[in-house]
Amino acid sequence: MRQLNLDQLRTLVSIADLGSFSAAARALHLAQPTVSLHISELESRLGAPLVVRGNRRVTPTAAGAALVERGRRLLREADDAIDAVKRQSQGLAGRVRLGTSTGVVVDLLPQVLETLEREHAGIDVEVSILGSGNAITRLLAGTLDIGLVAMPQPPQPQLVLTPWRTQPIMAFVPSRWKAPKRITPDWLAPKPLIANDASTHMYRQTMEWFADAGHSPRARIELNYDAAIRSLVAAGYGAALLPLQESTDAPQALHDRMQVLPITPKLTRRLGIAHRARGTLDGATARVLEVLMAFAQKT
Structure with missing residues (x-):
């Protein structure tokens, strides 16, 4: 059996509500022969009479009433789906x-x-x-x-x-380390390092910074979470190269336990x-x- 046609289903519901083919045709802005064709095609598709044509009013059969009841839900869901697509397309939702x-x-x-x-x-x-x-x-x-x-x-x-x-990349160094005012690859390469995950652009950028100065350091740990890296730096586990944080949401105690120092040569994310x-x-x-x-x- 072919799928239900929503236009035909809407025609049946309108006839059930208004009581005649002509009234449904006016409400749906259709020609009356089109309304008749919708109902005959529905009845042929389902193999059951759906309306009884009386002298004054057209009423649904038992099968027609069952289809009208479910059809209302289907049409409401279809209208909701169309409205959702329109709202998404218009940027409203x-x-x-x-x-x-x-x-x-x-x-x-x-x-x-x-x-x-x-x-x-x-x-x-x-x-x-x-x-x-x-x-x-x-x-x-x-x-x-x-x-x-x-x-x-x-x-x-x-x-x-x-x-x-853009964000400047800085050296994040434990506060207890004695560090120069500007961090160079030569100074940082021998130190315990915390790096971004090797799959990241940030990792490649920082490793190239070291490589340009002739170094190929190995990190103690690789993470893909800047906040966790900063916490490990504050704990003294190692130093890291990270973009300078624009927010000030990190606890003051964390800032007090690490130094944020400029690097030479400069790097920018x-x-x-x-x-x-x-x-x-x-x-x-x-x-x-x-x-x-x-x-x-x-x-």
């Missing part, structure tokens, strides 16, 4: 899938999410903790809508990459916004991009 690193989630994203909640409460942002490479892969696969990624990235014709923010071409984006994703760009650093 919907779900947007965003991927980024833990450091961005802790340091930069809360202000963005607070603004979105205030200005676009109907949009639900689903955040995934992802490295830049995984974020790009998922964007290309269509399972992610926006990625906040380390720059530069290899060009992808299907994606738009826009510069967003550059972040970008990655997404598919704007012509393919729904309204909800476009709204999130607008808010993100409002937080872009002015150049």
